[in-house]
Amino acid sequence: MASTDRDASYEHLHLSRALDGRVVGLRFEHGKANEVGSGVLGEIERLAQELEEDPRAVALITWSERASKRGTPIFVAGADVTERVGWPDDRIKQHVRWQRQVLARLGSAPVFHIVVVNGVALGWGTEYLLTGDYAIACDDAVFGLPETGLGILPGAGGTTELQLRVGPSHALRLGMTGERIDADEACRIGLVQERASTVAAARERAMTLAGLVAKRSPSALKAFKTALQKSRGMSQEKRHELEARAYERCVDLGEAAIGRENFDASRRGEAMPWGPKR
Secondary structure, eight states, rough: OOOOOOTTTOOOOEEEETTTTEEEEEEEOTTTTOOOHHHHHHHHHHHHHHHHHHHOOOOOEEEEEETTTTTEEEEOBBGGGGGGGOHHHHHHHHHHHHHHHHHHHHHHHEEEEEEEEEEEEEHHHHHHHHSSSEEEEEOOOOOEOOOOOOOOTTTTTTTHHHHHHHHHHHHHHHHHHOOOOHHHHHHHHHHEEEHHHHHHHHHHHHHHHHHHHHHHHHHHHHHHHHHHHTTOOOHHHHHHHHHHHHHHHHHHHTTTHHHHHHHHHHTTOOOOOOOOOE
């Protein structure tokens, strides 16, 4: 992924840009095992806000190239529970509510979020995966939810959101047994959508997808994702009305007219002159 230099204003997250800022890269490389504590969580919340406000960004790619001292690849090993030592119960409850809110906000960000999982993705790592719109697992990816064995449950979306991805039976299986699954099984049950042999191959595929997204109307992309997510659980009548309003917003913003005017160029895969209503 050809990109600009890392955004030095972030202390924990490694952020980069590609394709004139339209594709944001997020690489995890912090702590001992990419564990997520308050500092990392705060920066993810900041990133979600920036994605909401940035008119250029249309895709986000998350990955990790981290490995343990023994050479075990790591995506995210889990939450940083060591920082909670000595915390009163009320503070722990408040912190986990914050985790849930931050991941939900990132999942709703108006970009196509591709998550590349290389190595261990346990607990919070599997929950982070659920913020993605599309996931690619490498050969050595491992997924699991160990929380119920620790007297808690997956509290950052793994209890309520996982079933939307894999169905209630597989969600109950993962959450109630703590069983770890490999990339093949994750792909079979729909936790991830594609396989790749290496993190380099997965990133190349992710960049190909992001490049396709970057050619499309930014306002249409954002309207499409928002309408799709909001329509879950609605009746057909309400879903259709939501789709109608989203479509009409694209017309009102003027990018539908740009698409019509440049239809042949679009079919050839050329860049489109997207912009505000003229």
